[in-house]
Amino acid sequence: xxxxxIMKTTILTLLLSAYFAISISAQSAGSLKGKVLDFKxxxxxxxxxxxxxxxxxxxxxxxxxxGRFSIKPLSPGSYEVNxxxxxxxxxxxxxxxxxxxxxxxxxxxxxQGIQIGGDGVVVYGGDxxxxxxxxxxxxxxxxxxxxxxxxxxxxxxxxxxxxRATNSDIQVSSDGKDILFRGSRSGTSAYYVDxxxxxxxxxxxxxxxxxxxxxxxxxxxxxxxDVTGGVVVIESKSYFDVRTERRIIANKKKKMxxxxxxxxx
Numbered sequence: 001x002x003x004x005x006i007m008k009t010t011i012l013t014l015l016l017s018a019y020f021a022i023s024i025s026a027q028s029a030g031s032l033k034g035k036v037l038d039f040k041x042x043x044x045x046x047x048x049x050x051x052x053x054x055x056x057x058x059x060x061x062x063x064x065x066x067g068r069f070s071i072k073p074l075s076p077g078s079y080e081v082n083x084x085x086x087x088x089x090x091x092x093x094x095x096x097x098x099x100x101x102x103x104x105x106x107x108x109x110x111x112q113g114i115q116i117g118g119d120g121v122v123v124y125g126g127d128x129x130x131x132x133x134x135x136x137x138x139x140x141x142x143x144x145x146x147x148x149x150x151x152x153x154x155x156x157x158x159x160x161x162x163x164r165a166t167n168s169d170i171q172v173s174s175d176g177k178d179i180l181f182r183g184s185r186s187g188t189s190a191y192y193v194d195x196x197x198x199x200x201x202x203x204x205x206x207x208x209x210x211x212x213x214x215x216x217x218x219x220x221x222x223x224x225x226d227v228t229g230g231v232v233v234i235e236s237k238s239y240f241d242v243r244t245e246r247r248i249i250a251n252k253k254k255k256m257x258x259x260x261x262x263x264x265x
Contacts, residue, residue: 029073030097034105036067036083038112044068045110048085055238076235077211078146078244081105089113094248096146098212099195099233100221141218141230143167147211147237147245156207163232166215170230177202181217181230189229194236201232211237 036048044067051060052071060082063069076099084090088110097103143166145153155161163179164170171180177200178186191198193205216224216231224231 030076030099031070031072031102032074032079032081032095032097032105033070033102034068034108036063036069036085036108036110038088039109040112042109045085045088048083048088048110050081050083052079052081054079075238077238077241078248080244080247083108083110085110087112092251096144096212098144098214099192099235100223101144101214141216141220143215143217145213145215150207150210150213159205159207159210159213159234160201162207163213163215167217169217170215179230179232184229188227190224190227190231192224192231192233194234205234205236209236211235211241 032052034050036045036050037043038045044063044065046063046065046067048063048067048069049060050063050069050071051058052074054074059071059074061069061071074097076097079095079097081093081095082090083093089112091108091110093105093108095103095105145162145166150156150162153162153165155165160172160176160179164172167181169182171183172178173180173186179189179191179201180186181189191201191203193203212235214233216233218230220227220231224233
């Protein structure tokens with residue numbers, strides 16, 4: 001009888017652990033949305049393939065009658081999005097996925113034709129500042145940062161200073177472990193690293209290992225509970241994130257080299 005009770009208790013514990021693990025995973029997952037159009041006619045392309053290589057597994061979908069697509073759930077991090085359709089030149093777009101948030105790609109316009117030779121030339125468009133591929137629909141009081149954004153902030157090696165730079169209303173406590181939002185008291189903010197709640201900012205993750213930072217100084221989602229200060233959500237990089245970043249950098253270098261060669265010729 002005692003053995004049966006122990007077994008029941010063990011099974012219940014395992015089920016509860018699995019439930020909480022799935023719950024945390026669902027809260028930290030993001031999604032990718034967008035629309036695929038014909039470059040000349042601006043008409044939606046129905047049935048275009050949109051997919052990502054996620055740790056060796058292909059995750060994707062096809063566009064609907066309006067040319068729209070949605071891929072979820074996706075773990076936070078950096079990805080390379082592949083878009084293709086018969087009779088059109090394929091495209092690749094970089095995208096950063098943030099925890100619990102949809103990421104919207106700017107309308108993808110495919111050109112008709114056939115690309116010849118190897119992987120072809122990856123086209124990313126103009127200067128990122130003038131032609132942003134990724135559009136965060138955003139909300140009041142929310143700031144999302146990817147690794148490139150973080151590296152462009154002065155003192156990027158210190159995560160606390162990076163967070164402070166996102167909003168003039170953010171201050172740092174005297175011990176450097178707490179973020180104070182709009183004059184809030186110490187201990188009124190919440191911090192999450194890879195879905196796990198932290199007591200303060202002393203978890204010691206170097207900025208080079210950060211895949212994304214989302215700072216909520218207002219309009220805090222209900223999933224983070226009743227917080228009177230603000231919320232900081234940090235997701236660390238995985239091996240896949242690093243591999244994708246290197247691919248994107250290599251593609252950009254290839255594009256620059258091609259532009260230089262064409263300029264010389």
